[in-house]
Amino acid sequence: MKIHYECFACAANQCQKIVEIGTEDLGLRKRGIIEAAKLMGRINEDSIPAVFDSEVFLGVYRVIGNDDPFKDYKELSNRLAEKVVSDIEKEKMDLRTALKLAIVGNVIDFAVGYSPERIGEDVGAMLGEELYVDHSDELFDRLGKAKILLYLTDNCGEIYFDRLFIGKLKEAFPHLKIYVAGKEGPIINDATVEDLERAGFEEFARIISTGTRIVGVPLDRVSEEFREVFGRADLIIAKGQGNFETLSEIKDDRVFYLLRAKCRPIARELRVPQGSMVCMRAM
Amino acid sequence: MKIHYECFACAANQCQKIVEIGTEDLGLRKRGIIEAAKLMGRINEDSIPAVFDSEVFLGVYRVIGNDDPFKDYKELSNRLAEKVVSDIEKEKMDLRTALKLAIVGNVIDFAVGYSPERIGEDVGAMLGEELYVDHSDELFDRLGKAKILLYLTDNCGEIYFDRLFIGKLKEAFPHLKIYVAGKEGPIINDATVEDLERAGFEEFARIISTGTRIVGVPLDRVSEEFREVFGRADLIIAKGQGNFETLSEIKDDRVFYLLRAKCRPIARELRVPQGSMVCMRAM
Numbered sequence: 001m002k003i004h005y006e007c008f009a010c011a012a013n014q015c016q017k018i019v020e021i022g023t024e025d026l027g028l029r030k031r032g033i034i035e036a037a038k039l040m041g042r043i044n045e046d047s048i049p050a051v052f053d054s055e056v057f058l059g060v061y062r063v064i065g066n067d068d069p070f071k072d073y074k075e076l077s078n079r080l081a082e083k084v085v086s087d088i089e090k091e092k093m094d095l096r097t098a099l100k101l102a103i104v105g106n107v108i109d110f111a112v113g114y115s116p117e118r119i120g121e122d123v124g125a126m127l128g129e130e131l132y133v134d135h136s137d138e139l140f141d142r143l144g145k146a147k148i149l150l151y152l153t154d155n156c157g158e159i160y161f162d163r164l165f166i167g168k169l170k171e172a173f174p175h176l177k178i179y180v181a182g183k184e185g186p187i188i189n190d191a192t193v194e195d196l197e198r199a200g201f202e203e204f205a206r207i208i209s210t211g212t213r214i215v216g217v218p219l220d221r222v223s224e225e226f227r228e229v230f231g232r233a234d235l236i237i238a239k240g241q242g243n244f245e246t247l248s249e250i251k252d253d254r255v256f257y258l259l260r261a262k263c264r265p266i267a268r269e270l271r272v273p274q275g276s277m278v279c280m281r282a283m
Numbered sequence: 284m285k286i287h288y289e290c291f292a293c294a295a296n297q298c299q300k301i302v303e304i305g306t307e308d309l310g311l312r313k314r315g316i317i318e319a320a321k322l323m324g325r326i327n328e329d330s331i332p333a334v335f336d337s338e339v340f341l342g343v344y345r346v347i348g349n350d351d352p353f354k355d356y357k358e359l360s361n362r363l364a365e366k367v368v369s370d371i372e373k374e375k376m377d378l379r380t381a382l383k384l385a386i387v388g389n390v391i392d393f394a395v396g397y398s399p400e401r402i403g404e405d406v407g408a409m410l411g412e413e414l415y416v417d418h419s420d421e422l423f424d425r426l427g428k429a430k431i432l433l434y435l436t437d438n439c440g441e442i443y444f445d446r447l448f449i450g451k452l453k454e455a456f457p458h459l460k461i462y463v464a465g466k467e468g469p470i471i472n473d474a475t476v477e478d479l480e481r482a483g484f485e486e487f488a489r490i491i492s493t494g495t496r497i498v499g500v501p502l503d504r505v506s507e508e509f510r511e512v513f514g515r516a517d518l519i520i521a522k523g524q525g526n527f528e529t530l531s532e533i534k535d536d537r538v539f540y541l542l543r544a545k546c547r548p549i550a551r552e553l554r555v556p557q558g559s560m561v562c563m564r565a566m
Contacts, residue, residue, distance in 0.1 A: 004301055005312035008320050012295035019288055029288035034326055037291050041324015043317055 004265035022069030077157030105161025132276035146234035155238030216246030305352030339392035362441030388444025415559035429517035437523030499529030
C-alpha cells in the first residue's frame with residue numbers, strides 16, 4: 001500500500017507522541033521533531049507508510065537518544081493482555097473464536113491512541129462483532145493441506161492473543177510446522193523476537209526475527225534467514241496494518257490478513273468501513 | 284516566537300484540513316500533502332510558526348488549485364459573528380468589556396478546531412472569565428497620550444468583535460488616528476482587507492493591508508506602506524497568535540497582545556496556563 005493523504009499528519013502525530021514519551025527535555029523534543037520533519041520531507045507518492053514511518057521514527061529515536069520510547073507502554077500492554085488471555089476460558093474455545101480473538105487483540109495499539117486499561121472490557125464487546133470480510137473457511141481448509149505456516153505478529157499485548165490462536169492452530173493441525181516472526185529490535189509498540197520468547201511461543205512454534213526493525217515485511221530489508229522461511233511457507237498469516245501495508249504491494253496469494261482497519265487509508269484500500277475486522281485472503 | 288516541538292504535527296494536521304476542505308479529489312489531496320511534507324522538510328529551529336506555516340499552506344493551495352479553501356468557512360464565521368455582535372447590548376458597554384469581547388472573539392478560529400455554530404453560547408461564558416494577564420489599565424493610559432494606533436486583526440468572525448472594540452476606542456479617544464490592518468489575500472481563516480472593508484471598519488479607522496498573505500507581521504515581507512504606518516504608530520494592538528509569533532521576535536514595547544493562548548507553545552512562551560485570555564504588553 002502506498003501512502004494516502006492522511007498518512008502524513010498521522011506520522012507527524014506519532015512523532016510527537018514519540019518525543020513526548022521518549023524524553024522530558026523540551027530542547028531534545030524539538031530537535032527530534034525537526035529531524036522528523038526533515039526525514040518526512042523525503043516522502044514521495046510511492047512511499048509505503050509502514051516503511052517510511054519506521055525510518056522516520058528510528059531517526060527520531062537517534063536524535064532524542066532513546067532507542068525504545070515505548071518500552072514501559074509495551075510492558076504494560078503485555079502484562080495486561082497476558083492477564084486478559086489467562087482469564088479467558090480456553091478449554092472449549094473453537095478455532096474460529098480464537099481467530100477472532102487474534103483480530104480483537106490487534107486493537108491494542110498505543111500508536112493509534114488505545115489505552116491498555118480498556119483491553120478487558122473491550123474484548124467481550126468486540127467478540128460479539130461479525131468479521132466484515134471472513135475468508136476463514138478457506139484459511140482453515142488450506143491450513144489442512146499446508147506443511148509450513150509463517151505467522152507475522154504485529155504489536156505487544158496482541159501477541160498473547162496470537163499465542164492463544166496459534167495454540168489452537170497447533171491442536172487442530174498438529175502436522176503443521178509454524179514459524180512466528182517478530183521484529184529484530186524495538187520500533188513503536190511492535191513485538192520483538194524477545195517479546196515472543198518471553199511470551200513462550202516456542203511451545204507451539206519456531207520464533208524467528210524478520211531481521212529488521214522496519215515495521216511490516218519490507219522484503220528488501222529482511223534477513224536471509226527470514227527470506228528463506230518466507231519463501232518456503234505454504235501459508236502466511238499477517239497480523240495488523242504494517243504487515244498489510246508492506247505485503248499488499250507484492251500480491252502473494254499465500255497471505256491471509258487478520259486485522260482491524262483502524263484508519264481510513266487501510267479501510268479505503270481494503271474497501272471496508274473504517275473499524276471493520278477482517279480475515280481476508282490477499283487480492 | 285520560534286517553533287516549539289508541537290508546531291510540526293499541528294501544521295501537518297492543518298495541511299490535512301486544508302486538502303480536505305480544499306478538494307474532493309483524493310489524488311490532489313495526496314499531491315497537496317506531499318508538497319506540504321517537502322516544504323515542511325525545510326523547517327529549522329529558528330522557524331517562526333506563523334511564517335513557516337503560511338508558506339507551506341500557500342504551497343498546498345497552489346498544488347490543489349484552490350486559492351481560498353476556507354472561503355465558505357470564513358463567510359459563515361463572519362455572518363455568525365456579525366449576528367452575535369449585533370445582538371449584544373452595546374449602548375452602555377464599557378471599554379474594558381469591549382476589550383474582553385475582542386479577546387473572546389479570538390476563539391473563532393477554525394484552524395484549531397472551533398465550530399462557528401458555538402460562537403453565541405460561548406461568548407457569554409467567556410465574558411465571565413478573568414484575564415490571566417491584564418495590562419489594560421496601562422493600555423488605556425497610553426492610548427490617552429497616543430496619536431496613532433495600529434490595530435492588527437487576526438481571523439474572520441473575530442473582526443466583528445474588533446469593530447465593536449474599535450468603535451468604543453474611538454468614542455473614548457476621539458483624537459486617536461486608528462489604522463486597522465488585514466492580510467493582502469486569503470490565508471487560512473485570516474481576515475483580508477476585503478473582509479475589513481465589508482465589515483465597515485472605515486467608519487472608525489483607516490483600513491490597510493499588511494501587503495502579504497503571510498500570517499502575522501513578518502517585517503521582511505510587509506509592504507512599504509504598512510512598514511511606514513508600523514513605524515509611525517505610537518501603540519500597536521496585536522490580536523491573536525500569529526501576530527504574537529511574529530512580533531514577539533522584535534520585542535517592541537509599543538505592542539499589546541490581545542489573545543487567548545489556545546495552544547501549548549503560545550501558553551509556554553507567555554508563561555500562562557493554556558486557554559488563558561490575556562491583554563499583555565510586549566516583553
